[in-house]
Amino acid sequence: MMMMANGKLRVDLKLIADMVEPGSRVLDVGCGEGALLDWLGRNKDVDGRGIELSMAGVSAAVSHGLSVIQGDADTDLKDYPSGAFDYVILSQTLQATYEPKTVLSHMLRIGRRAIVSFPNFGHWRVRTHLLLHGSMPVTDTLAYEWYDTPNIHFCTIRDFLTLCRGLGITVDRSIPLDREGKVLPLPDLEGVANLFADQGLFVLSRKA
Amino acid sequence: MIVSEPAFPSSSSPPGLTVELGRDRPIRLDCGVELGPITVAYQTYGRLNADKSNAILICHALTGDHYVADPHPITGKPGWWSELVGPGRVFDTDRYFLICSNVLGGCMGTTGPMETNPANGQPWGLGFPVITIGDMVQVQARLVDHLGIGQLFSVVGGSMGGMQVLEWAQNFPDRVFSAIPIAAAARHSAQNIAFHEVGRQAIVADPDWCGGNYLLEGKSPHRGLAVARMAAHITYLSEPALHQKFGRNLQNRETVTYGFDADFQVESYLRHQGSAFVDRFDANSYLYITRAMDYFDLAAENGGTLANAFRGTRTRFCVISFSSDWLFPTSESRAVVHALNAVAANVSFVEVKSDKGHDAFLLDEPEFHATLSGFLEGAAAHRGLPRAQGPTA
Numbered sequence: 001m002m003m004m005a006n007g008k009l010r011v012d013l014k015l016i017a018d019m020v021e022p023g024s025r026v027l028d029v030g031c032g033e034g035a036l037l038d039w040l041g042r043n044k045d046v047d048g049r050g051i052e053l054s055m056a057g058v059s060a061a062v063s064h065g066l067s068v069i070q071g072d073a074d075t076d077l078k079d080y081p082s083g084a085f086d087y088v089i090l091s092q093t094l095q096a097t098y099e100p101k102t103v104l105s106h107m108l109r110i111g112r113r114a115i116v117s118f119p120n121f122g123h124w125r126v127r128t129h130l131l132l133h134g135s136m137p138v139t140d141t142l143a144y145e146w147y148d149t150p151n152i153h154f155c156t157i158r159d160f161l162t163l164c165r166g167l168g169i170t171v172d173r174s175i176p177l178d179r180e181g182k183v184l185p186l187p188d189l190e191g192v193a194n195l196f197a198d199q200g201l202f203v204l205s206r207k208a
Numbered sequence: 209m210i211v212s213e214p215a216f217p218s219s220s221s222p223p224g225l226t227v228e229l230g231r232d233r234p235i236r237l238d239c240g241v242e243l244g245p246i247t248v249a250y251q252t253y254g255r256l257n258a259d260k261s262n263a264i265l266i267c268h269a270l271t272g273d274h275y276v277a278d279p280h281p282i283t284g285k286p287g288w289w290s291e292l293v294g295p296g297r298v299f300d301t302d303r304y305f306l307i308c309s310n311v312l313g314g315c316m317g318t319t320g321p322m323e324t325n326p327a328n329g330q331p332w333g334l335g336f337p338v339i340t341i342g343d344m345v346q347v348q349a350r351l352v353d354h355l356g357i358g359q360l361f362s363v364v365g366g367s368m369g370g371m372q373v374l375e376w377a378q379n380f381p382d383r384v385f386s387a388i389p390i391a392a393a394a395r396h397s398a399q400n401i402a403f404h405e406v407g408r409q410a411i412v413a414d415p416d417w418c419g420g421n422y423l424l425e426g427k428s429p430h431r432g433l434a435v436a437r438m439a440a441h442i443t444y445l446s447e448p449a450l451h452q453k454f455g456r457n458l459q460n461r462e463t464v465t466y467g468f469d470a471d472f473q474v475e476s477y478l479r480h481q482g483s484a485f486v487d488r489f490d491a492n493s494y495l496y497i498t499r500a501m502d503y504f505d506l507a508a509e510n511g512g513t514l515a516n517a518f519r520g521t522r523t524r525f526c527v528i529s530f531s532s533d534w535l536f537p538t539s540e541s542r543a544v545v546h547a548l549n550a551v552a553a554n555v556s557f558v559e560v561k562s563d564k565g566h567d568a569f570l571l572d573e574p575e576f577h578a579t580l581s582g583f584l585e586g587a588a589a590h591r592g593l594p595r596a597q598g599p600t601a
Contacts, residue, residue, distance in 0.1 A: 049554065055559060055561060058557070059558055059560075059575055059579060062526065062556045062558050062579050062582050062583055063578045063581065063582030063583075064582055064586070065583065065585050065587075066556070066586065067524070067554050067555060067586075068557075069545055069555060069557035070557050070558060070559055071542075071545075071557070076549065079546045079549040080549050080550065080552060081551065081552055084552035
């Protein structure tokens with residue numbers, strides 16, 4: 001297999017990669033050029049598959065020998081059989097899906113576990129922006145204007161956990177992250193962490 | 209089995225090999241007829257490795273042949289994938305052993321309607337049994353047996369070749385390590401059948417077709433076949449490609465002639481395509497092979513569910529389509545991908561951006577070639593084949 005440009009993985013992706021057990025089957029939804037899949041294949045002997053919306057991303061991934069299809073979370077997850085993967089990963093994409101609830105349900109139907117990360121709309125900067133400016137927040141991590149954003153379903157960490165409870169999903173791990181994707185040692189997920197975390201990373205499983 | 213090398217005894221023998229298959233064990237066709245022995249004309253490139261794990265079967269399209277990278281013996285033009293075959297190329301002849309055979313029903317050396325029916329010593333003509341994509345693949349499998357190869361490293365082909373790839377993956381999943389159906393579909397659509405019917409009717413309407421007996425009568429339905437080719441050729445291109453190439457430009461004249469001469473360049477081009485085609489293709493072969501494509505429907509063969517064709521498959525798939533292909537549009541490739549996902553198969557899928565239409569799979573499309581190379585590289589690593597030799601290796 002060809003080498004990616006460099007062996008280094010983005011901080012938040014490395015965090016996800018560390019959670020994956022060696023030799024497992026992984027579906028990375030919104031895999032981009034396949035950096036995570038490439039790393040997992042190379043370092044953890046993972047049988048990895050990817051779904052990516054952008055043709056440029058798919059092309060780059062397949063040209064690197066990765067098994068990636070052009071598609072998206074909303075339309076393509078329904079095809080996969082139940083229990084086909086050990087992990088289904090959705091990194092920074094949930095807020096861009098049309099039906100986040102359906103997507104989550106499919107992820108946990110297809111996979112034994114789901115790993116999900118998303119920008120936290122409960123961050124104090126977002127809250128104060130709306131309060132002080134009275135306009136939709138545009139921050140470093142959420143850098144789009146309201147009219148051109150692909151992010152159509154924002155949520156806070158608390159919102160997400162409420163949805164998980166509603167869907168009967170077990171939250172195995174919850175990790176608050178800063179804007180670079182580094183772990184923030186914050187307590188109280190739905191309180192303090194929901195105020196100070198730029199992103200949330202979650203490992204989910206079906207209720208036993 | 210008898211192998212002759214070179215293929216043709218004449219002094220101007222075209223490149224390639226022939227083999228006679230099915231003498232002891234005739235091939236049972238889908239229509240119920242037992243056919244054998246069968247002559248298969250084929251060509252190989254590169255060298256089979258010691259454990260026979262580096263063989264790639266290339267499946268040609270409707271009017272293609274086994275001259276993948278050799279000059280065509282009739283037209284003298286370079287082989288249809290000659291850009292892709294050679295040392296260090298996409299199909300690296302330093303690493304892979306490439307096989308391509310003329311399909312059953314073809315007219316470049318493999319048994320087909322223009323060959324002699326041993327029962328009466330006359331050309332088969334319409335006495336030739338109606339064949340299917342499955343029959344073509346069965347014959348290819350016999351050839352692969354003959355070459356002593358158990359599992360093919362890859363089966364690859366575009367258009368009708370892609371149909372054969374899917375048929376291979378369904379019928380011989382353990383013999384196909386990786387499969388690359390390009391600009392293909394799991395079934396021939398109503399529109400595709402319609403275009404084929406236009407072509408067939410053009411041939412049949414030519415009085416020189418003689419009810420299919422033109423070879424015996426010493427005639428050639430070249431006008432009908434040329435029209436069939438002209439109609440088909442339009443479906444291989446795209447509106448933007450035609451517009452770019454010809455627009456409304458006139459052919460060697462300043463104004464229109466108020467007649468039915470080829471005033472427009474596009475007319476002249478099509479007429480040329482038609483007349484060049486009849487020199488190298490047999491009209492009855494055209495009838496039989498288009499029919500085989502029409503009958504192809506992998507879902508119907510599997511109780512209406514395409515995914516059933518691939519249940520339990522361990523083959524690595526790479527499905528490729530082209531954005532401007534309206535004959536085998538991306539939606540058809542996507543249907544194959546969805547079926548493969550439904551059985552959790554290992555699949556890659558790329559829609560290559562191109563304005564060249566269906567023919568893009570035969571043309572210089574760097575993104576397409578990079579996809580092929582990358583996929584083969586990944587598959588080779590999983591198959592334990594050595595890496596590419598070269599300065600970067």
